[in-house]
Amino acid sequence: MTLNFWKMNGAGNDFVMLDNRDLSLALTTEQIAHLCDRHRGIGADGLLCVEPATEGGDFKMRYYNADGSEAEMCGNGARCFGRFINRLHEDKLSLVRFETLAGMISAEFEGDQVRINMSAPHSLNLAASLPVAEGTLSVHSLNTGVPHAVVFVEDLETVPVREWGAALRYHEAFKPKGTNANFAKEISPGNIAIRTYERGVEDETLACGTGMVACALIYHELTGALSPISVRVKGGETLKVGFSELSPHEYTEVTLFGPADFVFQGAVSL
Numbered sequence: 001m002t003l004n005f006w007k008m009n010g011a012g013n014d015f016v017m018l019d020n021r022d023l024s025l026a027l028t029t030e031q032i033a034h035l036c037d038r039h040r041g042i043g044a045d046g047l048l049c050v051e052p053a054t055e056g057g058d059f060k061m062r063y064y065n066a067d068g069s070e071a072e073m074c075g076n077g078a079r080c081f082g083r084f085i086n087r088l089h090e091d092k093l094s095l096v097r098f099e100t101l102a103g104m105i106s107a108e109f110e111g112d113q114v115r116i117n118m119s120a121p122h123s124l125n126l127a128a129s130l131p132v133a134e135g136t137l138s139v140h141s142l143n144t145g146v147p148h149a150v151v152f153v154e155d156l157e158t159v160p161v162r163e164w165g166a167a168l169r170y171h172e173a174f175k176p177k178g179t180n181a182n183f184a185k186e187i188s189p190g191n192i193a194i195r196t197y198e199r200g201v202e203d204e205t206l207a208c209g210t211g212m213v214a215c216a217l218i219y220h221e222l223t224g225a226l227s228p229i230s231v232r233v234k235g236g237e238t239l240k241v242g243f244s245e246l247s248p249h250e251y252t253e254v255t256l257f258g259p260a261d262f263v264f265q266g267a268v269s270l
Helices: 029-036 075-088 161-169 209-223
Strands: 002-010 013-019 046-052 059-065 095-100 103-110 113-117 122-132 135-143 147-152 180-188 191-198 203-205 229-232 238-247 250-259 261-269
Touching: 002 075, 002 250, 013 075, 029 046, 029 059, 046 075, 059 075, 075 095, 075 103, 075 113, 075 209, 075 250, 122 161, 122 209, 135 161, 135 209, 147 161, 147 209, 161 180, 161 191, 161 203, 180 209, 191 209, 209 229, 209 238, 209 250
Parallel strands: 013 046, 059 095, 147 180, 191 229
Antiparallel strands: 002 013, 002 261, 046 059, 095 103, 103 113, 113 250, 122 135, 135 147, 180 191, 191 203, 229 238, 238 250
């Protein structure tokens, strides 16, 4: 079987993109993991499929982690997904709405930059004291389409992202599905930098869109910082998270604005 694909990158988070509008593809978990393998496949943090809508959107987004497991949502992936759909329509669209397991998402295009409107975040929990092997961490958590834990640190460069990230990802507090783990630091008022350990990748990635949103909203909760909040990721890019606060701890019009780039197009044998 020969599979045509596109490779895209959103702020360092990279993806294999597949056009499955005719539903001709039925990839197994093992095949998806193989495609995402950086040594034996194409290499990616995840894989996205375009499928027909079933619940009132223009299309449906199916997102799979690098281990082949399906996830509810991916912020950087959603920006790439929106631009990929636009490319399939000869870049003639100004707005596209697509269904995800986390709800309806819309994407607007400004050149190679994409603004996505996120589903409403939920399950906010602030300042939980969680024991890990190195001691006790003050952990905030929020679901922004997928679950995220957030720890603010003094030194973002030396924080043991893999060790602490794995400890939180599999922590008893987040069972059974586990969580993504983010480490954040304020750079200046309204500006933060983050590093993320992603569930399903099981390692640090260069960026995580839903993680940026979680960190920005929790930063607002802790400091009162106004929208939009700038978030710098490990890959070096700075993205913007916008939001409106309906009431304390309740948010609407949550947006993520940043790049979504095409890297190359190709074909691979499965």
